[in-house]
Amino acid sequence: MKIVVIGGTGLIGSKVVRRLGEQGHEAVAASPRTGVDTLTGEGLTEALAGASVVVDVSNAPSFEENAVMSFFRTSTGNLLAAEAKAGVDHHVALSVVGTHRWPENGYFRAKVAQEELIEKSSIPFSIVHATQFFEFAQTIADEAADDGTVRIAPVRFQPIAGDDVAETVADVALGSPLNGRVEVGGPEQYRMDEFFRQAMAVWGDPREVVTDPHARYFGSVPGERTLVPGDDALTGRTHYRDWLARSGK
Template sequence: MKIVVIGGTGLIGSKLVAKLREHGHEAVAAAPSTGVNTLTGKGLAEVLAGAQVVVDVSNSPSFEPAAVMEFFQTSTRNLLAAEAAAKVGHHVALSVVGTARMPENGYFRAKIAQEDLIEKSGIPFSLVHSTQFFEFVRGIADATTDGDTVRIGPVLFQPIAGEEVAQAVGRVAVGAPLNGRTEIAGPERFRMDEFFRDALAAWGDPRTVVTDSQARYYGSVPGERTLVPDDGAALGRIRYRDWLGQSAAT
């Protein structure tokens, strides 16, 4: 099966391409560095020729609200039009758990717009909603840092290893279209402030984590369950401390 992975050279995309190839699929990594640009449409017709499935795990280079909306709307429109011309039978997109619960957040609002375009395209589709990746935890801490203080809300938090995100997306890609969404998350659920307090200690990071119910998460204040999945989500097996230890070892 030919599967084109948009964003195939990135964190999740590179893992996904490798896993699909291990299982005998013709997985093609599509990104600006490989001559495919979804914002301009360059290279799309060529790379999609003969493809049965397209998986979009690309991300906006900017999280500024107008820029991220422009990225997801423009790239998704171009990609869906090229898929229709190539008669692609399954469009898979990676999205975020909780988008509908925090629509005032610019990034989440852009992902909602992306999903709306996919659902109305007429192309059979599957949406994979994931919680935050372990690989982004340090970036979240940095984004909420004020001097030597990290301000985090006491909301629920259930991050997942990028390796298991790629596995889940791969399973969906080779299956029948869901024409709906599925959720994935890590095996452990925490209070976000407690998680980061323990994480910084494990990193040997001297910053102090302060519990702040009004702390913003990339511009918005999340609710109690904004960042965690509903019942029935597929859960990974890798625990954060195990992942951190393995990452340090490698």
């Protein structure tokens, strides 16, 4: 089966492509790096020819509020139109846990707009809501840095390994369309400030983690359970300490 992975050369996309290929499928990595641009439509027709499933794990190059909204609306609109012409049977999108619970956050609003386009299209779909990736933990800490301290809200946090996200996305792509959503999070839930206090000590990062109920997470203040999935969510297998050891970090 031919499966096109939009964003297939990135962190999650490359892992999805590899997993699908290992299972004997024709997994095509589609991104500007391979001549496929969902913003302009360049290369889409050729890439989607004969595809049964399209997996979209692409991300905006800028998280600025207007830029990210424009990216997801334009990219998703172009992609869905091309899929309809190509006769694609299943559209799979990777999104974020909590999108519909956090309208104050510009990135989450853009993901909601993306999901609404998918839901309104004629193509059967599945949406995977994942929690934050282990791979981005240091980026989160840097984003929260303020004069030598890292200000983190004491809210629930359930990060997940990129490999586990890719496994879930690949499994969903090979199944029947859900015409709905599935959530996946890591195997352990933490208080976010405590997670970063422990993690940064392991990294050897000397910055102090300050517990701040008003600390912003990429532009807005999260609620107690904004960033964690529901009780019926799928759970990744990789623990953070094991991921650190395996990745040499």
